[in-house]
Amino acid sequence: MNYASRDAPADEEILERARSGEDRAFAILVERYEGIVAATAIGMLGPGDDAEDVGQETFIRFHRSMDRFRGESSIATYLTRIAINLSLTALKRRRKWSERFKGSERRLEYAIDGQNPAHDLERDERVARVRAAIEALSLPHRTVVVLRLIDGYSTRETAEILQVPQGTVMSRLARAMDQLESLLKEMDT
Amino acid sequence: MKDSEALLRELEDTLSTDRRRELENALGQRPALAAKRLRWRRIAQDLSRARNVTFAPMFADRVLVRIREARIGEDSMYGHLRWMFLRVATGGVALALALGAYNAAGGPELSGSVIETLFGMPAPSLESAIMLTEL
Numbered sequence: 001m002n003y004a005s006r007d008a009p010a011d012e013e014i015l016e017r018a019r020s021g022e023d024r025a026f027a028i029l030v031e032r033y034e035g036i037v038a039a040t041a042i043g044m045l046g047p048g049d050d051a052e053d054v055g056q057e058t059f060i061r062f063h064r065s066m067d068r069f070r071g072e073s074s075i076a077t078y079l080t081r082i083a084i085n086l087s088l089t090a091l092k093r094r095r096k097w098s099e100r101f102k103g104s105e106r107r108l109e110y111a112i113d114g115q116n117p118a119h120d121l122e123r124d125e126r127v128a129r130v131r132a133a134i135e136a137l138s139l140p141h142r143t144v145v146v147l148r149l150i151d152g153y154s155t156r157e158t159a160e161i162l163q164v165p166q167g168t169v170m171s172r173l174a175r176a177m178d179q180l181e182s183l184l185k186e187m188d189t
Numbered sequence: 190m191k192d193s194e195a196l197l198r199e200l201e202d203t204l205s206t207d208r209r210r211e212l213e214n215a216l217g218q219r220p221a222l223a224a225k226r227l228r229w230r231r232i233a234q235d236l237s238r239a240r241n242v243t244f245a246p247m248f249a250d251r252v253l254v255r256i257r258e259a260r261i262g263e264d265s266m267y268g269h270l271r272w273m274f275l276r277v278a279t280g281g282v283a284l285a286l287a288l289g290a291y292n293a294a295g296g297p298e299l300s301g302s303v304i305e306t307l308f309g310m311p312a313p314s315l316e317s318a319i320m321l322t323e324l
């Protein structure tokens with residue numbers, strides 16, 4: 001079902017309706033921000049059930065806390081922060097699981113998942129490779145790459161979401177780019 | 190400003206005019222830096238394409254189903270606890286009243302205050318104090 005209307009009302013208005021218990025209004029918010037949450041969760045975890053779970057849980061937590069949401073940050077930033085925290089928890093759980101069952105770790109490569117159908121196969125392949133390379137980054141580096149280069153937040157916004165100085169974002173990003181370069185080179189050979 | 194930071198700021202389009210000029214000069218003089226800039230731009234471009242994703246269709250519906258399920262769960266638990274409390278509390282009050290009435294009317298012979306009589310509490314005596322110390 002598509003809940004978004006053509007005369008898109010402002011977030012504040014929809015939020016107010018959602019707070020008063022109108023489920024349809026909350027569904028509009030979900031549709032409006034699904035993309036940013038999906039980019040964060042899939043960027044952090046790769047496509048699959050874990051990312052979907054994180055996506056759903058992000059909105060469920062937002063639903064629970066929307067009465068307390070005072071708009072100090074944008075809804076997108078607020079949701080991204082929840083999605084990042086939940087993704088980090090999911091990754092820790094995944095790591096524990098793979099340590100328990102060594103040999104069943106996720107492989108770095110995965111096929112194009114059909115979530116983003118496009119005609120340019122070569123381009124899709126490049127995107128899939130770069131996503132696979134992201135999975136090999138350490139969590140602090142991966143988080144910065146996802147927020148800055150996939151979600152498209154500025155350095156300042158990324159620093160705010162992660163509550164670290166902008167200089168830390170810059171240095172982590174530079175290090176991550178160097179690592180991505182090497183990883184992509186390895187994949188080519 | 191380090192080269193890598195300058196490259197990242199350039200990607201973000203937050204380089205000042207002076208810094209941009211400095212970077213352009215450096216890029217003209219150092220082919221390795223220019224090559225790095227090209228590779229980073231390509232990675233950033235590929236990553237920005239990874240932005241256009243959504244979950245499987247009907248995602249909003251699935252979220253709403255989970256919210257409603259949680260709400261029903263909370264409602265039913267609250268209702269259950271309320272039902273239990275009302276019955277237990279009512280029963281407890283009725284029992285206390287009945288015992289109080291029994292004690293006041295024809296229960297064991299007790300001498301003491303009204304409260305002691307209602308609750309069936311024997312008045313403390315020297316004998317009972319001795320018995321307690323012997324226990």
